[in-house]
């Protein structure tokens with residue numbers, strides 16, 4: 001049974017969802033709030049987010065700095081608890097209701113991470129870094145390394161397998177990070193500003209790689225960005241402002257850079 | 271994950287070295303200072319261990335350590351002999367004497383001129399010695415090792431045996447103390463000293479454990495020892511006794527105490543009595559204790575600090591691992607493994623360095639003795655340092671929000 005407010009939320013999410021192009025829902029967010037701090041310093045980073053994210057798509061979350069993108073991404077990825085009462089359903093499991101150990105295991109099995117600062121282990125080679133999620137999952141080291149080698153090779157890093165992060169360029173490091181996010185075939189991949197530290201060329205190359213290698217019919221890719229030059233890689237874009245999703249639009253993902261003056265560029269500049 | 275933990279650890283060579291060296295320093299200081307302390311404590315009772323052949327030491331009831339000489343009347347020897355369970359008992363004189371040595375050397379003329387003759391100058395040296403007078407008939411209490419000479423020569427007139435290391439004081443600058451060459455040591459035989467206006471002739475050079483006071487040790491017979499020392503009314507210091515084969519020395523010691531009112535101890539008891547005296551009434555243990563504690567603290571500071579810094583520097587990596595689904599338990603395991611590996615390396619290197627130090631100074635002035643118990647004690651100290659260091663790190667990592675990985 002849905003009470004009236006829940007029904008209303010479903011409606012809002014449905015309206016925002018602009019029906020027609022979408023497949024199955026991968027992530028369902030309902031009334032997601034996040035408050036930081038207490039008393040005078042209270043910050044409402046998320047204010048009742050209602051949103052559906054679909055499978056088989058690269059979804060991009062855009063919006064001005066400080067509007068809550070990273071916070072929302074962290075909540076979806078299960079590394080940050082939202083306030084009580086919200087629903088964060090990721091592939092059918094309510095992450096918001098999971099406790100410590102279960103949540104950790106859920107992340108291990110289902111989520112791949114790509115960070116702005118790559119966050120590779122400096123002492124490990126590219127191949128070893130890419131194998132880390134498998135090692136965490138308990139896959140024996142030789143098999144994990146073999147699989148990491150395959151993924152890196154498919155991402156065009158076959159000749160840098162033994163390099164340390166310090167010997168790689170930013171774009172190459174981000175490719176290793178993508179290999180690491182893909183190696184264990186997670187169902188959700190989350191990226192926070194993956195191109196912010198890269199020059200234009202590397203940024204485009206990295207996003208092209210994301211599109212080609214990461215997007216699959218049973219997987220969802222969620223990218224936070226305010227780099228307008230990569231917006232055209234998205235299948236679907238959501239604009240956030242002041243802790244809420246304010247606009248969602250589908251577009252046919254293309255490798256072509258958009259015309260200047262695109263509405264979403266304007267959105268990002270806002 | 272273990273190999274990843276180790277690679278993280280060794281990845282930053284400077285930090286890794288810092289942690290290991292801190293622990294090495296602590297382990298070395300504890301093992302080395304502990305060994306010197308044990309060596310010194312052994313020296314305080316070296317003379318008890320050097321006297322072999324007897325089971326029991328009987329002494330004045332007020333004696334509290336081996337150099338605490340409180341002479342008894344000789345009648346006590348017969349009272350001890352009368353106690354049931356005593357096979358035999360002999361007197362031992364132990365005391366301090368003064369040896370006077372007369373040597374010659376050529377003095378440079380004054381004013382310096384090649385024509386004026388050099389003059390022969392007589393020089394007298396007076397040295398404190400530890401005098402041990404052994405029972406005239408049995409010579410019970412002889413040292414274990416004689417480099418040159420024969421024990422039986424002690425029965426010849428005026429004969430004494432001196433210890434090799436003591437040659438340094440009796441014949442300074444002649445190198446006798448650092449030689450173990452019998453041919454060279456033989457050159458000291460037949461030399462004379464004067465004690466209490468009496469002539470004494472060296473008939474043998476023996477090896478004696480170094481004593482705490484570093485005085486030369488002179489062995490002679492009981493009756494001659496009385497002559498070498500200014501006359502005293504009560505000349506006998508100890509009675510050495512042997513228990514009958516089927517009696518326990520501890521029980522016989524008690525019987526002697528009951529029957530004579532004297533103090534009777536087995537060698538082992540006497541050793542501990544002496545060590546306890548030094549522990550209680552000298553500042554030695556406090557001094558060494560302070561050094562050991564300092565070593566522990568400095569080691570903890572260096573190793574703990576570096577280890578903590580190392581963890582802080584890797585906090586973002588740990589955060590990423592947590593985000594990727596590594597549980598707290600396994601991260602704690604990684605940190606403990608890192609601590610254990612550095613601890614083991616530091617322990618090995620530190621104890622190795624202390625042992626090397628001990629070897630290098632062997633036979634020298636330094637007292638150095640490492641009982642096996644010192645190794646587990648050092649090990650425990652290192653484990654404690656590692657635990658202290660890891661507790662801080664573990665706390666930091668466990669409370670770490672994985673969400674920090676998305677923050678600048």
Ligand SMILES: Nc1ncnc2c1ncn2[C@@H]1O[C@H](COP(=O)(O)OP(=O)(O)O)[C@@H](O)[C@H]1O
Pocket residue numbers: 036037043044045064065066067068069070071072
């Ligand atoms: N750990 C935190 N403690 C307090 N405030 C926070 C914390 N994380 C984020 N915030 C606040 O929440 C708001 C949203 O932050 P964030 O999600 O990082 O925005 P964005 O990624 O869109 O720039 C900001 O006002 C930020 O200051």
Ligand SMILES: [Mg+2]
Pocket residue numbers: 069070071
């Ligand atoms: Mg952000």
